[in-house]
């Protein structure tokens with residue numbers, strides 16, 4: 080947890096002692112008890128928490144007013160030395176750091192508020208924030224954090240916590256670090272000044288002590304000399320005076336040597352003095368000068384002593400001579416003495432004389448010694464005077480020292496005040512900044528609290544992802560290997576399955592084709608549908624426009640025609656009432672259309688009188704297209720469904736047969752008559768040279784083709800139908816397929832034929848060219864009937880060449896080709912004769928299919944339209960059925976349900992072609 084104002088107190092508890100040997104850190108070197116400021120309630124405020132200085136992220140260091148600056152200096156010095164020497168047990172610190180980081184993750188710089196009052200115990204909330212008592216672990220962690228940073232720089236480094244996620248905190252921390260640096264710099268300067276002062280004091284003290292010692296020594300020596308003089312004075316011996324002189328000389332020599340030693344020491348002290356600019360140097364120089372003066376005086380004293388010695392020697396010699404001379408010049412006295420001796424003895428007299436001379440000599444010596452003593456007393460007085468002067472100088476110097484010391488203390492106090500002031504200012508600034516930091520930190524802490532779980536989750540996810548990423552290549556390789564194996568196996572299986580499916584598909588294709596053929600065969604290769612158009616406005620109004628056609632509700636293959644008051648019934652394969660839609664009609668023919676894709680030839684005719692709806696059924700309208708367009712759409716759809724295996728090409732040609740002339744409706748020269756020829760390759764196939772063939776790929780292509788062909792088609796106005804088509808219109812669709820897997824090629828042809836209207840010439844009122852058109856039309860329709868009949872009756876000769884129509888459709892009518900004839904009839908009363916003819920034609924076509932072979936002879940030849948005109952229902956057609964002979968109509972007494980049943984069961988088999 081990050082706490083911006085966390086103050087660490089080194090308590091006196093065992094944890095603190097275990098974490099850090101605080102004895103090394105005590106400011107006065109007296110041990111741990113000086114650091115236990117935050118201990119019990121009774122603990123008095125002591126020195127600040129110096130161990131915090133070890134933590135080099137300290138923002139500020141407080142110091143009580145009552146603290147001794149010298150003690151602080153010494154403590155700082157000792158602390159710095161200790162810090163430099165200290166080697167932390169890294170493993171212990173690291174383990175502590177880990178323990179601590181598990182719970183806290185970060186530890187903060189230690190911060191001490193400024194100046195807790197002397198009366199306030201440390202650790203109380205005035206300026207001091209209660210710290211989490213983490214003991215040695217926290218402190219060791221702090222030390223470890225700094226040690227791990229690479230160096231211990233003795234308090235000069237001020238760095239903040241390692242985790243500073245926000246710029247604001249960083250800025251504040253940077254400013255605080257700057258303040259801390261400033262404080263540390265001031266502290267260092269103070270420390271240096273204090274060191275200088277201490278050294279100067281020490282020097283001055285030692286010098287003073289030395290001088291005092293010298294003075295004392297001199298005093299003692301003077302005393303000794305005085306005593307010696309007194310002793311000499313008491314002894315009054317000349318030889319002793321000489322000895323004393325020698326002693327004094329030796330003493331002088333010793334004093335000289337001591338003086339030299341002292342001078343050397345003084346020089347050394349001067350050299351050791353760190354502050355050259357210190358004002359006390361001047362004093363030292365003065366003292367040195369005084370000392371030199373004293374030395375000179377001592378030299379002078381010594382010189383005088385030497386002179387005195389010489390004088391004593393001279394005087395002694397002179398005295399000896401004078402004594403001898405005086406002795407010589409005083410014979411009477413000696414005589415007296417001699418007399419005395421003579422009285423007593425000569426020997427005594429001589430001794431007396433000697434004694435007298437000796438006395439004389441001694442008296443002289445005493446006088447001389449007195450003189451010397453007097454001189455020495457004078458010298459002593461002079462020395463005492465000098466001593467007094469020196470004492471005065473020493474006193475003055477001491478006073479000066481006192482003054483300098485007081486001044487120094489004042490300066491120190493001023494500096495201390497200045498330092499405290501700076502610290503206070505820094506602390507107040509730091510407090511303001513810390514307040515802002517607190518506010519930011521509160522938000523940050525909130526964010527951290529919310530982010531920490533997310534971080535943990537993310538970390539967990541990250542680790543999990545890292546593991547996954549690390550394992551991913553192996554997993555991927557393994558997966559790829561297994562996937563490759565599986566894919567290979569699957570491909571093999573698919574291949575074998577495909578082969579099997581292909582085999583089945585081909586078998587099913589063959590089966591389908593077979594079934595389709597069988598179905599078509601069962602239904603009949605030639606099928607006949609009937610479609611009754613609705614009453615139109617062209618039919619007019621009144622009885623002639625009345626509906627003459629009705630239907631069987633139970634059988635969709637039967638219709639009834641009311642003709643001239645009699646109802647004639649016809650049975651076809653399928654009858655579409657007027658309400659039948661184009662879609663319903665196409666549904667019945669689409670099976671034929673799709674067989675074209677399988678390679679069959681299909682022919683769909685629309686047969687009927689003019690205006691009966693042939694074009695409507697085959698072409699339809701734009702909004703409601705007929706078989707042609709729907710068939711092509713179906714072909715496209717089917718081809719797309721088989722595109723995976725088959726390549727299909729659909730081409731379209733459009734032609735018309737007008738007056739037995741074949742013309743290309745899509746060609747550039749529509750009036751050009753085309754010929755139908757055999758293929759030169761000997762295949763027996765027919766082809767039309769010059770017939771345009773368009774490849775169509777979409778419904779749009781079809782529409783263009785139809786539009787183009789429709790324009791070209793000859794339409795002329797007739798009495799019966801304003802837009803009656805007077806030609807057979809053929810849409811020839813060729814579907815060529817290629818099975819890519821087998822290379823099998825198929826070609827199917829779909830002929831969609833809108834036949835020209837079958838009309839009786841007399842009724843339509845045709846004459847001239849119109850009559851000729853009608854005759855061609857009827858002829859071609861009769862030829863079509865002949866061909867169909869020949870095919871169904873399996874005659875050896877099929878008269879395809881009797882008309883252009885049948886000749887062109889030869890390959891689509893023979894063999895396995897499938898043919899549908901859509902017989903269009905009008906329901907109007909006025910058209911019942913035409914309707915009757917068309918239905919008879921249709922029923923006869925259909926009867927060929929259903930009737931036995933024998934009936935072919937019965938039927939004879941295929942009647943033409945004109946023939947049919949004579950074969951009116953009124954003359955030969957049986958009532959109830961429009962059949963002129965024993966026909967399937969008579970056989971058709973069987974119900975439609977039985978017929979459908981037979982079709983479904985396959986028991987009904989048409990006569991094979």
Ligand SMILES: Nc1ncnc2c1ncn2[C@@H]1O[C@H](COP(=O)(O)OP(=O)(O)OP(=O)(O)O)[C@@H](O)[C@H]1O
Pocket residue numbers: 611612613615657687688689690691692693694695696800802803804805834835836837903
């Ligand atoms: N099933 C039907 N539903 C609605 N209208 C039809 C239907 N059959 C034909 N008609 C309408 O009858 C009219 C004649 O039809 P259509 O032109 O198709 O006859 P047709 O047999 O083609 O004549 P022609 O032989 O002279 O060309 C047209 O107006 C057509 O729209």
